Amino acid sequence: MFVEDMGIDLGTASVLVYKKGEGIVLHEPSVVAIDKNTDKIIAVGEEARRMLGRTPGHIIATRPLREGVIADYDTTEKMLSYFIRKAIGNKMFKPRVIVCIPTGATDVEERAVRQATIASGAKKAYLIEEPLAAALGAGMNIADATGSMIVDIGGGTSDIAVLSLGGIVCNRSLRVGGDKFDEAIIRYIRREHQLMIGDRSAEEVKMAIGTAWVSDENRHKTADVRGRDLVSGLPKTITMSSEECWYAMEEPVMEVVNAVKKVLEITPPELSADIVNNGIIMTGGGCLLDGLDILLSERTGLPVIIAEDAISCVARGTGRALHEIHTLVKTESQGTKRIV
Ligand code: ADP
Numbered sequence: 001m002f003v004e005d006m007g008i009d010l011g012t013a014s015v016l017v018y019k020k021g022e023g024i025v026l027h028e029p030s031v032v033a034i035d036k037n038t039d040k041i042i043a044v045g046e047e048a049r050r051m052l053g054r055t056p057g058h059i060i061a062t063r064p065l066r067e068g069v070i071a072d073y074d075t076t077e078k079m080l081s082y083f084i085r086k087a088i089g090n091k092m093f094k095p096r097v098i099v100c101i102p103t104g105a106t107d108v109e110e111r112a113v114r115q116a117t118i119a120s121g122a123k124k125a126y127l128i129e130e131p132l133a134a135a136l137g138a139g140m141n142i143a144d145a146t147g148s149m150i151v152d153i154g155g156g157t158s159d160i161a162v163l164s165l166g167g168i169v170c171n172r173s174l175r176v177g178g179d180k181f182d183e184a185i186i187r188y189i190r191r192e193h194q195l196m197i198g199d200r201s202a203e204e205v206k207m208a209i210g211t212a213w214v215s216d217e218n219r220h221k222t223a224d225v226r227g228r229d230l231v232s233g234l235p236k237t238i239t240m241s242s243e244e245c246w247y248a249m250e251e252p253v254m255e256v257v258n259a260v261k262k263v264l265e266i267t268p269p270e271l272s273a274d275i276v277n278n279g280i281i282m283t284g285g286g287c288l289l290d291g292l293d294i295l296l297s298e299r300t301g302l303p304v305i306i307a308e309d310a311i312s313c314v315a316r317g318t319g320r321a322l323h324e325i326h327t328l329v330k331t332e333s334q335g336t337k338r339i340v
């Protein structure tokens with residue numbers, strides 16, 4: 001029977017599916033809308049995202065992986081099933097599926113992912129740790145003995161890992177990512193402008209004018225932000241600058257930078273030398289924050305490279321892992337677990 005293989009990046013912000021021979025076939029937000037009265041799922045992905053913050057009382061739109069790890073594994077399982085089925089289509093064959101999991105995932109969470117994958121019609125389910133997939137997606141040769149550092153900044157978490165010989169030498173995962181940058185913007189605007197804004201507006205502001213490196217060129221960039229005035233209760237628009245945006249986000253952004261420094265401090269010296277040569281590779285949507293590469297490079301004294309197509313890096317990496325599945329399964333102890 002013809003077997004079609006599939007790689008999945010199960011992220012806190014979005015899910016991407018990579019199909020052998022086709023590339024990325026699905027890219028949707030990790031959002032699920034549930035009817036609280038019946039416990040039924042109303043919508044998944046893009047459709048559910050449009051409902052976030054706009055739903056009537058009995059419908060809740062949630063992100064099952066919001067806190068980085070799998071906060072709600074029943075819902076995660078259902079969401080994953082939905083995406084796998086959508087990517088398979090009405091075909092009869094069963095694919096082999098490889099899903100990346102966060103480095104901090106517990107056994108229970110791993111089992112939930114595996115169950116969901118099998119329940120959705122996969123013939124075999126494999127798991128790969130996210131930093132390895134990110135490195136593969138960034139085109140790195142992870143099997144050799146040269147040390148490399150991957151910093152993946154997602155929605156809910158940032159994962160920092162030093163890799164060598166196809167395994168993770170040291171790493172740190174923190175529950176700070178793009179979502180925390182958005183929340184910081186929300187808090188700042190509430191405090192300084194007495195304006196209440198939603199998650200999506202905050203993310204839009206971050207992408208439009210947010211910066212981690214204030215310069216003469218971007219200092220005066222501004223954007224209009226709409227929300228509800230906390231005093232009058234009426235809709236209001238304010239103008240925010242890039243510089244203000246940096247004040248708002250400084251704390252969570254610096255948490256990521258400091259975590260990278262901590263990992264560098266515990267990196268074995270031979271591998272540190274390699275990282276000096278190769279630089280730090282950044283992946284994930286969060287690394288696209290303007291100026292973050294400059295900030296990280298300034299604070300570590302190392303070259304920082306944003307991987308090409310940073311958002312789909314992990315998904316493409318799982319795809320590459322599929323091509324190399326035979327070698328990876330053999331290196332079970334080195335980060336890729338064959339679980340079925
Ligand atoms: P995950 O792996 O958790 O699903 P992603 O790698 O998809 O996350 O990254 C999602 C995060 O990246 C979100 O917080 C989003 O706001 C942020 N992001 C995406 N594009 C940009 C951009 N151009 N500038 C700043 N942040 C961005």
Ligand code: MG
Nearest residue numbers: 011154284314
């Ligand atoms: Mg990710």
